[in-house]
Amino acid sequence: MLRCIFTIVPVHLVDHPVAHDALALLRDRTTNASHFRRLAHRVSLILAMEASRDLPVTTGSVDTPLETTAAHRLEADVVVVPVLRAGLGMLEAVLEILPHARVGHIGLQRDEATAIASQYYKKLPADLSRSTALIVDPMLATGGSAVAAIAMLQKAGTQDIRLVCIVAAPEGIAEVERAHPGVHIFTPVIDRELNDQKYILPGLGDFGDRLYGTM
Ligand code: PRP
Numbered sequence: 001m002l003r004c005i006f007t008i009v010p011v012h013l014v015d016h017p018v019a020h021d022a023l024a025l026l027r028d029r030t031t032n033a034s035h036f037r038r039l040a041h042r043v044s045l046i047l048a049m050e051a052s053r054d055l056p057v058t059t060g061s062v063d064t065p066l067e068t069t070a071a072h073r074l075e076a077d078v079v080v081v082p083v084l085r086a087g088l089g090m091l092e093a094v095l096e097i098l099p100h101a102r103v104g105h106i107g108l109q110r111d112e113a114t115a116i117a118s119q120y121y122k123k124l125p126a127d128l129s130r131s132t133a134l135i136v137d138p139m140l141a142t143g144g145s146a147v148a149a150i151a152m153l154q155k156a157g158t159q160d161i162r163l164v165c166i167v168a169a170p171e172g173i174a175e176v177e178r179a180h181p182g183v184h185i186f187t188p189v190i191d192r193e194l195n196d197q198k199y200i201l202p203g204l205g206d207f208g209d210r211l212y213g214t215m
């Protein structure tokens, strides 16, 4: 079920029991990297379903073994943009739902002291002016990384930009709202706050480190 809870930034709270079950285990400090990767994939499948719910379709026909019937086919040009490196943990799930999507990559790294994100990589497909972009980045903390990624997509001409996260902080949502009103955010949960190091509370720790076992 989707619920828009903010009026300026459309926030879609993806309220699904399977997503919440996976999130509980993602939060658990004893979950190891291999289990963490499977859980990230599972929750991302559900988020991708919701983020793609209103994509346009064309209506044609298909011949079944018995007769011809109406058939609806996806017609949207979708580009999935994982924010490296943690966003890679969501990519395969989105491509499972949208196998014809093109993929762009954006590399952003938060400074450990200031939490300010700096770009170290960008490779986007050409001609994105009519595309729907799904930016996948599991953690929306200060919003610095999301705002930078959205700006890169906007510069490439994309108008329909959606941000798909696994945990969002109120501060990050407010920052996206300030910088890019109109970008839709899909998340199963909005956590309480950021701590002094700009980590999300209660959160799940450092997503990239837990995904790849680099703690
Ligand atoms: C994490 C996360 C987001 C970012 C969110 O990435 O994956 O990209 O922090 O924080 P923000 O909203 O305050 O910008 P990180 O920079 O730790 O890099 P990693 O994915 O390589 O671990």
Ligand code: URA
Binding pocket: 086, 139, 141, 198, 199, 200, 201, 203, 204, 205, 206, 207, 208
């Ligand atoms: N990045 C993470 O991986 N976790 C947080 O809590 C904040 C930013």
